[in-house]
Amino acid sequence: MEYGSDEYRAFLTERREALLESIQGAAARSGRDASQITLLAVSKTVGNEAVLSAYRAGYRVFGENRPQELKKKVAYVRQVKEMEDVRFDMIGNLQKNKINQVLGNAHLVQSVSSVHLAEAISRRAVAQGKSVRCLLEVNVSGELSKSGVPVSQARLAMDALMGMEGIEPMGLMTMAPANDASAARATFSGLRDLRDDLKEITGLELGVLSCGMSGDYQIAVEEGSTLVRLGRIVFDPAYKSV
Numbered sequence: 001m002e003y004g005s006d007e008y009r010a011f012l013t014e015r016r017e018a019l020l021e022s023i024q025g026a027a028a029r030s031g032r033d034a035s036q037i038t039l040l041a042v043s044k045t046v047g048n049e050a051v052l053s054a055y056r057a058g059y060r061v062f063g064e065n066r067p068q069e070l071k072k073k074v075a076y077v078r079q080v081k082e083m084e085d086v087r088f089d090m091i092g093n094l095q096k097n098k099i100n101q102v103l104g105n106a107h108l109v110q111s112v113s114s115v116h117l118a119e120a121i122s123r124r125a126v127a128q129g130k131s132v133r134c135l136l137e138v139n140v141s142g143e144l145s146k147s148g149v150p151v152s153q154a155r156l157a158m159d160a161l162m163g164m165e166g167i168e169p170m171g172l173m174t175m176a177p178a179n180d181a182s183a184a185r186a187t188f189s190g191l192r193d194l195r196d197d198l199k200e201i202t203g204l205e206l207g208v209l210s211c212g213m214s215g216d217y218q219i220a221v222e223e224g225s226t227l228v229r230l231g232r233i234v235f236d237p238a239y240k241s242v
């Protein structure tokens with residue numbers, strides 16, 4: 001199937017409808033309103049043509065995990081007139097020397113995984129007279145392979161972010177262990193509980209809880225996710241289960 005083909009566009013549209021329905025079902029199971037949940041399409045494995053097809057299928061929010069690719073895709077959509085209302089979020093590991101590629105291009109930097117990184121973003125934001133919406137990435141599961149601040153340091157980190165010029169903390173982000181539904185559920189509910197604590201302590205709204213990927217987004221929605229980051233299940237016709 002070619003990315004620009006009518007057939008691929010039809011697949012994207014149908015898949016999106018199935019995903020929205022499934023998100024709605026998961027939200028209803030926990031008494032939530034699905035209109036509060038953002039479906040972000042992770043476009044890291046596809047090119048501009050597929051992004052345009054996804055846009056035409058109804059997607060408006062995209063995520064990239066590499067600064068250079070984010071910058072390239074944003075440059076592309078800025079010259080396509082119909083795509084004015086698109087947003088790209090930075091969701092992957094961000095090195096300090098790549099921050100400038102993200103400033104002014106990312107709507108939300110979801111992967112602020114340390115206070116050091118936040119400081120570096122703050123310095124560059126101030127220098128450019130910008131303000132950057134951020135999520136604090138938290139390693140809720142404690143897996144060594146995962147980035148993010150440990151839960152035990154999240155309060156200190158959020159206090160630090162709050163005091164930084166040019167940083168707007170909007171919420172929390174996490175990734176769950178793969179292929180383990182009960183560990184995923186514990187991770188997502190842990191993120192929600194942490195957000196509730198931090199919200200009370202800081203007085204910040206922290207309205208964004210970014211969690212849930214192709215394999216675990218329904219659990220994430222049941223546990224309070226307000227933003228699911230879906231890649232394969234959005235773009236790959238071979239990824240079957242919705």
Ligand SMILES: *Cc1c(COP(=O)(O)O)cnc(C)c1O
Nearest residue numbers: 042065091213214229230231232
């Ligand atoms: C790739 C990626 C996703 C999407 O993963 P899928 O399993 O393809 O849905 C979500 N979040 C981050 C941070 C990613 O890098």
